[in-house]
Amino acid sequence: MLRNVQLSFATMSILTRLEAQAIHWIREVYSQYPKTVMLWSAGKDSTALLWMVKKAFFGEIPFPIVHIDTSVKPPELLLFRDQLAKEWGFKLIVLRNEAAISQKQTFFDRGLTRMQCCKNLKSQPLIDLVKSDIFPSGPVQVVIVGLRSDEEGSRSKERFVSLRDKNSQWDPVLQPPEMDGVCPPAIPDGYHFRLHPLLEWTETLIWEYTRQEGLPVNPLYFSKDGMRYRSLGCLPCSAPFPSRATNVDEILLEMRHLAETSERKGRGQDSEDGGLETLRRGGYM
Amino acid sequence: MSWLKIAVGGHVDHGKSSLVGCLKRHLQRGLYASDLDKALISDTLKEERQFEKTMALGRSTARLGPDSLTILDAPGHREYLSGFITAVSAADILILVVDAREGFKEQTYLHLRLCALLNQCPVLIFISKMDAINWNARRFYELKSEAEEYALQMGLTISDIVSGTSLSEEGLLHRSRRDSFGQLPSLLECLMAYQPNQEPRTDWPLRILIQGNMTKAYGTLLSGKPRVHQKIQVFPKGYEDEIVEITPESLSEIWPIPIGIRLAKHSLKRGDRVCSLASDILVGDSFHASGITFLEPKGPTQMLQQTKSIPILGLPDMVPLIHRQFRIRLQSQACVEKNLRLDFLNRAYLFDGSRVMGALRLLP
Numbered sequence: 149m150l151r152n153v154q155l156s157f158a159t160m161s162i163l164t165r166l167e168a169q170a171i172h173w174i175r176e177v178y179s180q181y182p183k184t185v186m187l188w189s190a191g192k193d194s195t196a197l198l199w200m201v202k203k204a205f206f207g208e209i210p211f212p213i214v215h216i217d218t219s220v221k222p223p224e225l226l227l228f229r230d231q232l233a234k235e236w237g238f239k240l241i242v243l244r245n246e247a248a249i250s251q252k253q254t255f256f257d258r259g260l261t262r263m264q265c266c267k268n269l270k271s272q273p274l275i276d277l278v279k280s281d282i283f284p285s286g287p288v289q290v291v292i293v294g295l296r297s298d299e300e301g302s303r304s305k306e307r308f309v310s311l312r313d314k315n316s317q318w319d320p321v322l323q324p325p326e327m328d329g330v331c332p333p334a335i336p337d338g339y340h341f342r343l344h345p346l347l348e349w350t351e352t353l354i355w356e357y358t359r360q361e362g363l364p365v366n367p368l369y370f371s372k373d374g375m376r377y378r379s380l381g382c383l384p385c386s387a388p389f390p391s392r393a394t395n396v397d398e399i400l401l402e403m404r405h406l407a408e409t410s411e412r413k414g415r416g417q418d419s420e421d422g423g424l425e426t427l428r429r430g431g432y433m
Numbered sequence: 434m435s436w437l438k439i440a441v442g443g444h445v446d447h448g449k450s451s452l453v454g455c456l457k458r459h460l461q462r463g464l465y466a467s468d469l470d471k472a473l474i475s476d477t478l479k480e481e482r483q484f485e486k487t488m489a490l491g492r493s494t495a496r497l498g499p500d501s502l503t504i505l506d507a508p509g510h511r512e513y514l515s516g517f518i519t520a521v522s523a524a525d526i527l528i529l530v531v532d533a534r535e536g537f538k539e540q541t542y543l544h545l546r547l548c549a550l551l552n553q554c555p556v557l558i559f560i561s562k563m564d565a566i567n568w569n570a571r572r573f574y575e576l577k578s579e580a581e582e583y584a585l586q587m588g589l590t591i592s593d594i595v596s597g598t599s600l601s602e603e604g605l606l607h608r609s610r611r612d613s614f615g616q617l618p619s620l621l622e623c624l625m626a627y628q629p630n631q632e633p634r635t636d637w638p639l640r641i642l643i644q645g646n647m648t649k650a651y652g653t654l655l656s657g658k659p660r661v662h663q664k665i666q667v668f669p670k671g672y673e674d675e676i677v678e679i680t681p682e683s684l685s686e687i688w689p690i691p692i693g694i695r696l697a698k699h700s701l702k703r704g705d706r707v708c709s710l711a712s713d714i715l716v717g718d719s720f721h722a723s724g725i726t727f728l729e730p731k732g733p734t735q736m737l738q739q740t741k742s743i744p745i746l747g748l749p750d751m752v753p754l755i756h757r758q759f760r761i762r763l764q765s766q767a768c769v770e771k772n773l774r775l776d777f778l779n780r781a782y783l784f785d786g787s788r789v790m791g792a793l794r795l796l797p
Contacts, residue, residue, distance in 0.1 A: 158499035161435040164687045171691040172644075172653060179645035179703050205647055206680060206693055297492040301477030305489045307519060320478060320489040325518035327551075327724075348438075348494050348503050410464065424481060 163357050164273045166290040167415055169329075170197070170345035171204040174292065177331050177343050181289035184211045184343075185241075185277065187433055190366055191380045194294035196354050197346055201292075202236070211292075214277060217244045218269040220256060220382045228366045235364075241282070243273035256384040263427060269382075271431045273403040278340050289335055292343045293433045298350045299411060302425035306344055314338035316431035320426055342433070351411050352403045358397045370394050379411050435502045440520035440554075442544035443530035444537075445509040450475055450487050451599035452620075453506040454532055459606050459621070460495035460502065471599055473480060511539050521548050525629040528591060528620070529555045529580075533566045533596065536576055537583070546673060549587040550723040556589050557627075559620055560596035563604065570613040581766030589791035593623045634688050639665060641692060641707040649678060649687030650701035654690040657709065666710050667699065672700050673710065711761045 178184050186201065188194045201209050215229055233240040248268040252258045255265035278288045289375045297304040305320040309331045312318055324332050335341060346354070358365060368377045375388040424432070441449050454471030457464075465474050475491040476482055491506040507513075507519035520736045521527055527548050531541055545621075548556060566572050577594045585777045595617050597604020605620045618626070639657030644652050663676045680693030694707065701707070 158435050161687055162501050164685050165436055168653075168685075168687070168691050170691060172689070175651055175691070177645045204651065204691065206649065206651075208647065247447075298494055304475070304477055304491050304493055321480075321513065323515060323519075325490070325515040325522070327518070327522050347492060348497070348698070350494050350501075352496070353494075353501070361473070390601065425477075 159356055159362070163353065163360060166349055166353065167200060167203075167357070172329055173331075173343060173345045174201055174204045175194060176329065177290050177292075177309070177341070178211065179334070180331060180333075180342070182211075182394070183283040183286060183288055184213050184290040184292060185213060185282065185288055186292035187294070187381065188213045188215055188229075188240075189294075190215065190225050190232070191294075192354055192358060192365065192369060193346055193349075193393050195232070195363060195366070196357055196361075197292070197294040198236070198238075199361060200213060200308065200345065202320060209236070212239050212241050212282065214241045214243060216270050216273050217242050218382050220251050220384055222368055222380070222383055224368050225366060227369075228364075243277060243342050244333050245269050245273050248272070248343075250382075259329065261322055262399055263386055265385075266427055267430060270433070271316075271427065274433065275431045278312075278316055278381075287338075288340055289358070290341045290343050291433075292345065295433060296346055296349050296351070296354070297347050300424050302428050303425075306342075306347060308344055310342045310344065311429070312340050312342060316340070318429050318431070320429075352400070355396060356401060365396060369399065378406070436504065437624065437627060438503045438523055438525045439528055439624070440505045440507060440517070440524035440526075440548075441528045441530065442517055442521065442540075442548070443509060444532070444535070444540040445486070447509065447530045447532040447538075447541070448599055449509060450506060451528045452528070452559065452561065452605065453491070453493075455599050455602050455605050456502075456621070457493055457495065458625060459602075462491070475504075482716075486510065487516075488513055490519055496575055500625075502624065507544075511540065511543070514543075517544060518547060518551065521554075522551045524552060524554050526554055526624075527552075527629060528559055529556050530559050530561050531576060531580070533560050533562050533572060533576065534570075537579060542583070545583055545587055545589065549589050549744075553589065555592040555627075557585060557592045557620070557623055558594040560594070561607075562598055563596045563609075563614075564598040568609070568611045568614060574575060592627060593618065593680050594794070595620055595623060609797055633686055636685070638709040639707065640664075641694060643694075643701045643703060643705040643707065645703045646701055649680065649693045649695040650705075651691070651693050652701075652707075653685065653691040655688065658684070659694070660690075662769065664710060665696075665707050667696070667701065668706050668708060669704075672699060676707075 178332070188198055198209070198213065213233070217226070229240070245268055248254065253268050255262050260268070274291070278291065279285070280288070282288060288394060295303050295306065297306060302320070307323050307326055309326060310318065311323055333382075366380065368380055370376055371391045371394050374390055374392065376391040376393060377386060377388045380386065391402060393402045441453055443449050450472040452539065454474035457474050458471065473482060475493065476487050476492065478489060481488050487506065487508040488510075489508065494501055494503045505524060507517035507520040521544070527544070527753065529541065529544060531537060546567060548554065558577075558578050560573055563573070575598050580594055581591060582740060596602060597609060597620060599605060603609045604614065604617070608619050608622075609615060634656035635658045635703055637656035638660055640655040641652050641659065642655060643652040645651055659676055659679050661676055661679060665676060666673050676694060676695040677697050678693070678695040684692070694701065758787065
């Protein structure tokens with residue numbers, strides 16, 4: 149139903165090249181480092197990325213898909229997550245920092261800062277996953293993440309293949325050179341890579357791709373009672389904004405104006421104590 | 434143009450970040466506070482703002498009419514060379530920024546040299562800070578002929594040489610109003626008019642690089658148009674076979690193309706290349722090449738002779754080296770089978786088993 153809208157040749161050409169670039173990286177990294185997992189938030193970017201993984205491997209998703217559940221994600225998001233996992237038939241691993249949740253080490257329970265809360269509920273499960281025995285042959289080598297460089301300042305400093313140290317710390321300055329689609333030949337002991345296949349996509353291009361491919365969309369992106377979400381996160385720290393867009397075509401029309409404002413405007417943690425850069429240096433996605 | 438990847442290079446403090454800031458503010462209108470220093474728009478890290486210098490490669494994609502631009506803003510300082518290498522390796526065009534007062538400096542030469550070694554993409558020279566020399570036309574033409582001479586020496590193509598200032602954005606986002614410069618296009622006009630080389634490769638020899646195999650082999654189609662029932666040859670083993678399946682059935686005409694493939698008799702594996710009959714490398718062939726390798730005590734580096742290299746920032750226990758020029762000689766079938774993969778676009782990858790150990794440009 150969405151495909152009857154014609155995309156310009158230029159847009160199709162850009163989407164084809166970007167998709168080819170993403171598929172190349174996914175295949176290259178997985179072929180060399182099979183102990184790979186992918187993070188999936190059930191948002192628009194990681195859902196588009198998941199679709200590209202399916203295309204890369206002829207309909208299969210060969211590595212575990214991981215969702216980090218903070219216990220305060222919108223119920224609609226969790227429902228969409230479970231429905232799509234069933235429909236597309238992939239292995240979904242849901243991670244929760246149960247200790248922090250039960251001890252109320254959170255922003256919404258005990259008034260920790262948003263940064264501390266993100267660290268406890270999102271960074272820590274990811275750090276633990278990398279060190280876990282999810283693969284019998286050794287620790288995780290690669291985490292695929294659907295981030296884009298246009299989302300926020302520190303993400304504009306990312307590489308396609310980004311090195312993380314033994315504590316999952318990120319140093320944006322000390323990164324090895326990337327050679328035109330070739331990933332580094334080895335991972336130092338205890339380190340892992342983050343792969344960012346969507347680095348050169350924009351919010352608008354993701355919506356154009358979603359429309360072109362007819363991908364399922366989390367209903368939270370569509371207007372309900374005159375409000376919709378532009379970026380999905382935890383309920384206490386994400387704010388919807390006034391919008392009438394009820395389908396992808398209307399979102400794309402809206403993007404002509406929205407592209408001039410930050411997509412993550414409604415995300416509370418970005419405006420606190422060094423913002424996302426501080427979190428990301430500490431292991432956040 | 435559709436989608437253009439631009440690397441921005443040049444010496445320290447020659448105005449790279451200000452130029453990128455101007456472009457970003459123009460292309461992503463509304464995203465940056467009007468009082469934010471242009472140079473700080475792409476210097477987003479805390480330490481970059483503290484020390485007022487670009488330390489890590491910045492990347493941004495923006496729309497320019499129906500097309501897209503990805504801008505790769507590389508640091509100028511030598512210790513952060515890794516960022517420039519990453520940028521120039523992937524770029525369709527390099528914007529080399531040269532301060533009108535200082536002219537060509539150490540990093541300007543190095544960045545040009547690296548462009549010649551790693552990519553050989555066209556170079557757009559931007560003479561910056563023209564306001565500081567009062568738009569002196571004589572100085573501009575001095576630098577222009579100097580740039581042309583260096584590019585010629587290094588075998589690089591210059592797409593345009595333009596001048597301007599980030600301060601008033603003259604010559605950058607719009608043409609200069611000065612008499613002697615009014616005829617020159619602005620930097621933005623040059624970018625909009627630039628056509629990256631995306632000629633159809635349908636009639637070229639078939640080249641498919643195999644990345645791996647699941648239910649069928651997957652890889653990248655670099656050139657040619659594979660057909661079911663086509664007779665092909667698979668290197669490095671050299672056996673002949675026939676294509677029985679291509680996925681997707683209808684291929685795009687925008688190269689490189691992700692592809693799935695199955696053969697009649699053999700199972701393909703990572704490192705294989707599927708080629709038109711009798712069109713690959715043989716024992717005894719030798720090449721001159723330049724590029725980057727990750728050197729380890731053993732492995733394919735035995736093939737490298739006459740190596741002159743510059744160590745750069747590396748991983749622990751593994752130092753990437755930039756090779757200015759060296760000779761690869763394929764001494765045995767083992768070398769052909771295990772160590773070298775050519776894509777016939779003048780690029781070669783050094784392999785050690787399934788690991789890629791280097792990316793090289795073959796030199797004439």
